[in-house]
Amino acid sequence: VFLQLIGVVTPAGLRRTRRYAVVGIVALVAVLTPSGDPFTLLILSVPMLVFYELAILLGMLRDRRRRRARTR
Numbered sequence: 001v002f003l004q005l006i007g008v009v010t011p012a013g014l015r016r017t018r019r020y021a022v023v024g025i026v027a028l029v030a031v032l033t034p035s036g037d038p039f040t041l042l043i044l045s046v047p048m049l050v051f052y053e054l055a056i057l058l059g060m061l062r063d064r065r066r067r068r069a070r071t072r
Contacts, residue, residue: 009059011063014059029041
């Protein structure tokens with residue numbers, strides 16, 4: 001969300017790279033978890049994926065507000 005606020009990434013860019021983000025998040029969690037079981041991988045990767053999707057949603061809402069403010 002911070003990177004969206006300073007203009008480094010856009011919600012559209014995050015949506016385009018969603019597939020790579022999912023693979024990257026799962027790979028990062030697989031490397032960082034001490035055990036190799038799928039349950040731990042799932043428990044740790046799902047919240048990170050939810051945060052990624054939430055960042056897209058918040059960015060879209062922020063952009064919509066900015067567009068409405070400009071047209072008024």
